[in-house]
Amino acid sequence: MNMASAFRELLRSGPGFGGASLMALLLTAALYVLLAFPLDFGESQWSNPVIWVDNPKAVPPAWTNPLRQDARPLHRVFEGAEPQTVQTARSGPVHSWRFPFTYASSHPPTFLAVTLADVNYAERPPLVLISLKRPDGKQLRIYRHTVRGPREDENGPFLRYAETPLRVQLSTDEATVTAAQNFLAEEFDLRLDGGQIGGRVDRILFGVPAGSADDAFAPLTGDYEIIIQAALREEGDSVGKVRFVVGGGVFGLMGTDSLGRDLARGLLFGLPVALFIGVIAALMSTAIGTSLGIASGYLGGRADIAIQRFSDIVANVPVLPLLIFMLFIIGPSLWMIIVILVAFGWSGLTIQVRSMVLHMRANQLIEAIQSLGASRRRVMFRHILPQITPYVLAQLIFAAPSAILAEAGLSFLGLGDPSIPTWGQILETGFRTGGIYVGYWWWIVPPGLCIVLTALTFMLLALGIEPIVNPRLRQPAS
Amino acid sequence: MTSLLDVRDLTFHYADRAGPVRAVDNVSFSLASGGSALGLVGESGSGKSSLALAIMRMLPTNVARYDGEVWLDGQELLGMAENRFRQEIRWRKLALVPQGAQNGFNPVLRVGEQIIEPLVVSGAAGKREARARAQELLAYVGLPADVYLRYPHELSGGMKQRAMIAAALILEPPVVIMDEPTSALDASVQTQITNLLKRLKQDMNLAIIFITHDIALASDLCDDLAVVYAGEIVEIGSAEQVLLHPSHPYTQRLLASIPRLHSDTLPQFIPGAPPDLREPPAGCRFHPRCPLVFEPCAQKSPPAFEPADGQMARCWLIEDGSG
Amino acid sequence: MSLLRPLLVRSLTMVGVFFVVLLMLVLTLGLTGFSDRILSATIGEQLRAERTALAETIRDPDEMEKVLEKRREELEIFYGLSTPWYYRLPRTALRVLTLDLGEARTLRSFDGSNRVFDIVTERVPNSMLLLTTSLIITATIGIIAGAYLATRQGSWLDRFVSGFAAVSFAVPTWWIGILLILILSIQLRILPSGGMYSTPPPTQPLPRFFDLVAHALLPVITLVLVSFGPSIYSIRTITLNIAQEDHVKIARAKGLPESRVRLRHILRVAAPPIVTGLMFGLAGSLSGSILVETVFNWQGMGRLYYDALAGTPDENVIVALTFIFTLMYVVIRIVLEALYVFLDPRVRYTD
Ligand SMILES: Nc1ncnc2c1ncn2[C@@H]1O[C@H](COP(=O)(O)OP(=O)(O)OP(=O)(O)O)[C@@H](O)[C@H]1O
Ligand code: SF4
């Protein structure tokens, strides 16, 4: 049977069609990831906290909002480079950025943070002011910062916050707390001390005092505006980048973990990794298993006995404890995981291939060919290999999901390769940091589903291929 | 005269994806009394085993058609309630030594236990009593007593065959069907078993239905012979009649195909292949292979003619020849 | 007729497995230099301790260094660090074989012992409890439902179960455990999310028992959930094949009641292959329970792995666990082999 017709037959069977279409989907997604993500995504991004600071921590995906009774605030990031307006004041030019937005959630933002980068000045440092304009018309200054001045032995022009931008978490910033305190006192005649305000700055800024209790606040929805002003001293001074984050209670497609990492990106990157593990481990163990099986069955004699005994033992080794042990000793690396999985994964196939080869050797045709003077090698490669290839192919696909599951399990035990994020590792952090006990389902469910889906794709493909390559399973066609 | 076993118009078709398999079609025959053997002879695939199963009501799941009558000792079996049939007929009145009795034993239970099982389960005898009876039978079929405690895999094929015969006799049924009891055995064991059956028939006043594809073997043991072709009995009569005066062309061909020791004539093979029972030939089912075929053969199915007293054959030639 | 000889023959592979694992342990420890590193660390620690002790008596730093250097040499000989690992480790292996497993760094047994032997062995019953309970439940469900399904071959239920079994192979057991915690203990608050007893544990035996059952419920459900599909499916297939064998037809022809046919002539014959299935599934079940124990903080050997790996890893415990785990596996396998030989007369020899 040629490949094309075999493929058509595969698509005709239910599991075969399902597996093939899922596989096409997964491969497309994996290809996208390979093109869109840096190869060192794990080190340069995933385990780099700087990338994720401005994300809310451990919040569910944005699409959960419509399912809730009270929607959580969306995550908003406002960035500006070129100033929107340039005025000239007495002190010098004033660059300003205005970020209007509508706030509809009954929850306050999870945090407010501002980031400044690439500040340039010739002589005297600029002053940055941030105000919040609220729907009730009130406006307050929530932040004020003078860029660090020249050091003694330093000469202008001065560049500040270039390598490490200045990031301030306003929600916990003392100045902001004071600003909120004053705001309450002036506008609402409500006097609270710092302790009562601490940790609730967002609630105060985005709400109005409500009810009898001094510290109760009702959310204030409507149109807000963030106004960032940079008071510069001279023409040519500039603030290269401003960024204001109104921390959301939901984030992106898949939410975030407790470090604020975008789970969607982690999950996406896990796909090519999982496919790679499955395919490489399966390929290698199938190659070893098949060659040893052929050798065993074809050579016979002592070699056969030795290979048989050995594979019998390897096939019966309880692999997980050994895997844990060896990874622990050798150190967790993806290649090591694959190598060990292969080292213990080839034996089942060897036993099966051997018995197939024995069966074929008994076949008269092979004997006849041999008696015609064909070399052993030739017989092996021209006549035996082609016959067992389809079967081996099915086994190859069967072997992939178990490698994927094994890697996931090891990662879950904390033995994953730290430089490459995998689904198992995402689950592991979710578990180890206790995310499961506080119900962070978006951190726990999707990676598992990804594992299941990928493993299932291989399973379905194998189930679809099996009856094609294994005529015994075919229903008697009549 | 009422006979011991009377099979009338028994029909049994398997359901197959391509349509019904007419493995048993309108089969009628009778066994007069105990102490005699009827041989059912036919090529492989002619429906002999199916006929045995149909008589025993051992139906597979894919039955397309199953009707007719089987009278045993004045009772009709096919219409009998399953429970009553199981308790009163199975093994008690009608036992079977299956084709390939090698596989008739449960591999993980001792042989003796399996022999006495129906006796003990029905409560007719205690275990000790049953064991004594079984050991008697084992001795009778020529097996050492320790077979009782052995497992099936510890017996040779011939021993298993004998043990199966002993098992079939444990409830002393009047009728035993033996489906090719000797075909998997070598010639000397075959003869031993045939001799055993001959003895049995006499000693126990047993009616044996002996199924075989070997007409020579059947002729040695059986008092009556029925020739089965493509799901039908095409000729039936006493062994003498069938062997010496075969009136159906198929029987004649079958006899001619037996290799003879002291003869110059070479055995003749029947040309062509046995028909596919899914679509048996119209009219006489033998007509595509029959050397004597003439007009009516392909048109109408020949009914049962009586070429001689007690002999029956389904062939249009007989209508012509004998009126 | 002897049961012993076939059992010995069949257990040979297991003995081989045992020694291969031991060999792997030794080789990994030796070839990676891990054993050397551990020993030098131990010696270093001991020297530091002795230095503080000696500081009382020896004031001269040069002399101190000399004494300590001598002491180091002694210690290196004592611990065998002066000989290459391939001489030393076989002796270590021998020591491990006699269950002399050393001491743990930080982990302690429930009553405070730091002997690795105590720490590991007190976990064995807990692991066994989880494993055997779930295996028995899975097997029971498998046998009952499998035997039933065999009579309904091709029905929608039959097809559903085979699909379900295929899916089960693609699902990580531990993830199901996490999901169950998320749903049943966090969302619905029906069952405890982990541990073996409430804190404080009930003291009366009966409440204590029920407390244990309540805590065991989720891990057992998890293990059963992922394994009962394949179990039903394989037992269904086994019984289906046996039900088509001639001896079953004969049993029916013998007029035996259907229940007896099912029990003695189908299920009884299915028993050996079912045990074989258990044997092949054992390694998987063990791995499954390592991870499930971790998820549910079940104080068995699996959870001990997790604890020994976390933070500063406890090497001795990990080595001992791997060893004892393999030992346990080999013992269970041999018990199953014995069961098989007992159930299937065909593998027995006649004298
Ligand atoms: N369970 C079944 N389902 C469908 N067809 C069947 C079944 N069992 C037998 N047949 C068909 O019925 C026909 C008769 O089979 P049967 O076993 O009765 O023949 P037989 O005369 O006993 O042959 P043999 O001498 O080889 O035993 C054959 O064509 C066979 O293929
Ligand atoms: S009926 Fe015709 S075809 Fe059939 S056997 Fe007689 S002669 Fe031959």
Ligand SMILES: [Mg+2]
């Ligand atoms: Mg037959």
